[in-house]
Amino acid sequence: MILRKKTKPVFIGPVQIGGDAPVVVQSMTCTDTRNIEQTLRQIITLADAGCEIVRVAVPDREAAASFGKIRERSPVPLIADIHFDYHLAIEAIKAGADGIRINPGNIKREMMKEIAHAAGDKGIAIRIGVNAGSVEKDILASYGGPTTQALVESAMRTVRFFEDLGFTALKLSVKSSDVATMVESYRALSNATEYPLHLGVTEAGGIVASAIKSSIGIGMLLYEGIGDTIRVSITGDPVHEVAVAYGILRALHVREVGPDIISCPTCGRCEFDVAGVLDEVEKRLSGMKTYMKIAIMGCPVNGPGEAAEADIGIAGGRGTGLLFKKGKVVKRLKDKELVETLIQEIRRISGE
Numbered sequence: 031m032i033l034r035k036k037t038k039p040v041f042i043g044p045v046q047i048g049g050d051a052p053v054v055v056q057s058m059t060c061t062d063t064r065n066i067e068q069t070l071r072q073i074i075t076l077a078d079a080g081c082e083i084v085r086v087a088v089p090d091r092e093a094a095a096s097f098g099k100i101r102e103r104s105p106v107p108l109i110a111d112i113h114f115d116y117h118l119a120i121e122a123i124k125a126g127a128d129g130i131r132i133n134p135g136n137i138k139r140e141m142m143k144e145i146a147h148a149a150g151d152k153g154i155a156i157r158i159g160v161n162a163g164s165v166e167k168d169i170l171a172s173y174g175g176p177t178t179q180a181l182v183e184s185a186m187r188t189v190r191f192f193e194d195l196g197f198t199a200l201k202l203s204v205k206s207s208d209v210a211t212m213v214e215s216y217r218a219l220s221n222a223t224e225y226p227l228h229l230g231v232t233e234a235g236g237i238v239a240s241a242i243k244s245s246i247g248i249g250m251l252l253y254e255g256i257g258d259t260i261r262v263s264i265t266g267d268p269v270h271e272v273a274v275a276y277g278i279l280r281a282l283h284v285r286e287v288g289p290d291i292i293s294c295p296t297c298g299r300c301e302f303d304v305a306g307v308l309d310e311v312e313k314r315l316s317g318m319k320t321y322m323k324i325a326i327m328g329c330p331v332n333g334p335g336e337a338a339e340a341d342i343g344i345a346g347g348r349g350t351g352l353l354f355k356k357g358k359v360v361k362r363l364k365d366k367e368l369v370e371t372l373i374q375e376i377r378r379i380s381g382e
């Protein structure tokens with residue numbers, strides 16, 4: 031059982047981060063924000079996949095104007111991601127941003143002050159998003175590079191700056207593309223602060239590389255009770271980020287949401303297209319919210335026993351197969367009926 035560290039809650043729209051809230055899943059659009067329809071389509075796809083907060087880059091004035099129109103129609107709260115130009119943060123806040131992300135490495139203190147005032151007036155939170163690739167020069171010089179201590183110092187120095195202004199609706203991140211640096215930085219940051227932490231491995235690569243790095247980095251921290259919201263960073267369609275994020279949360283039982291599909295690796299006893307059936311079941315159950323452990327097993331002799339912890343499962347055989355629940359066979363079926371019967375039974379149990 032994981033005991034989560036209790037942090038000071040903040041809100042992004044109606045979504046609570048920190049305190050006793052469940053770990054929140056975030057993602058980020060990769061469309062051109064100026065293209066309102068395309069960006070909205072991606073936000074809706076992410077929301078349908080279970081993403082609870084979406085971050086949108088606001089790189090210029092045109093994007094800031096589009097951000098407002100996108101926000102009006104977004105089904106989930108939106109965070110405006112701002113680099114360099116504080117005017118864009120002010121415009122995004124005016125346009126209805128539910129939160130702002132700034133990188134202290136590329137926004138001057140005077141500009142941060144303006145952002146704090148505007149965010150304070152609207153009652154929205156700011157993420158201090160430190161990134162190993164853009165730590166302030168003086169901090170890099172004193173620590174000799176983007177070390178754990180450098181990342182934490184950058185975050186905490188900015189925290190003190192906002193606190194001196196009386197602004198405390200903060201959440202923090204100290205991302206690195208190096209998993210060990212990321213883990214150690216978040217551990218140190220968690221010891222140094224009560225503000226909620228946004229976890230992520232940055233520039234993590236494609237689906238496989240990112241799933242590995244994120245599962246290790248985010249997973250280790252969550253297992254230690256650290257982290258209030260997560261973003262898995264993947265090059266490509268961000269909808270994969272949501273699937274991997276929920277996979278990490280399910281694997282650690284931090285949040286039990288959606289189907290937890292287990293399948294056997296197959297062996298010489300296999301009499302069934304496990305890979306093909308797995309693919310079909312995953313597709314057909316995508317977007318399901320109810321937690322359920324579902325097994326796809328390759329042979330009827332060992333399958334039900336090997337997957338005894340599954341709530342429901344199928345084991346294929348030569349021409350016939352089994353539907354089982356908690357290791358007990360409940361139906362003998364023709365091969366062709368297996369998937370359909372499994373899906374119908376899952377839908378009946380979940381009501382989805």
Ligand code: SF4
Nearest residue numbers: 294297300328329332
């Ligand atoms: S369930 Fe059957 S096919 Fe799959 S790994 Fe076990 S013994 Fe092999």
